[in-house]
Amino acid sequence: MPIAIPNLPQSLQGVVPPLNLNDPPTRAELGLVTNLVNHAGIQRHTNLITDDDLGKVFSLQQEVYTAYAAAVATAVAAAVGPAVTAAVGPAVTAAVGPAVTAALGPVLQRLDMMDIKLNKALAFAAVAHNRYQGDGNLLHRPFEIVPFTNGSMPPATLPALVNITIIRNLNDADARAYYRGYGGPQGHLTIAVKKEFVRVAIGCMVDL
Secondary structure (H helix, E strand, O other): OOEOOOOOOHHHOOOOOOOOEOOOOOHHHHHHHHHHHHHHHHHHHOOOOOHHHHHHHHHHHHHHHHHHHHHHHHHHHHHHHHHHHHHOOHHHHHHHOHHHHHHHHHHHHHHHHHHHHHHHHHHHHHHHHHOOOOOOOOOOOOOOOOOOOOOOOOOOOOOOOOOHHHHHOOOHHHHHHHHHHOOOOOOOOOHHHHHHHHHHHOOOOOOO
16 A cells, blocks of 8 residues: 655655655655655754644654565565575584585575665664654653664663663663764763763654
């Protein structure tokens, strides 16, 4: 079913086509929606559009990127299949020898790249979601986990950033790990600066 474009203010109507978007969306449509988000952010900053208008744009972004991510996940599952999934197990690899391991190498590398692309698409959707969850502490409204800039997910050893309280309580090592994971520039920065960078990176709109 096509993804419907919401009723946008006149100043944004020329950024995306008035017709519906494909489901799943194409890469070109992802670019159009990203461009729309950028324009909406600028126009809200200059009071050309309202918070409600901006919310419509973020909701569209989340819907589009979620649909794209789901399509990528389906493609990965179809490409791998049960046979390849079983073949990459350590026990089977040891049994069939180096030849199969070498043959599977390009396949596994491609799957790794697809997984990274999927996580990057999910990051856009997660940030858009988090912008409308307040401080994340409300019932049934926690933040979604945002993948790192390299496409990997934050390790389980780090506290999950599901609300602002957890961000505020990060110790220096965890704040530094998240800061680096989200692409923070090098420098001798205070823990407060690192936490603020992380807050913005995951889409939290409430001040620390």
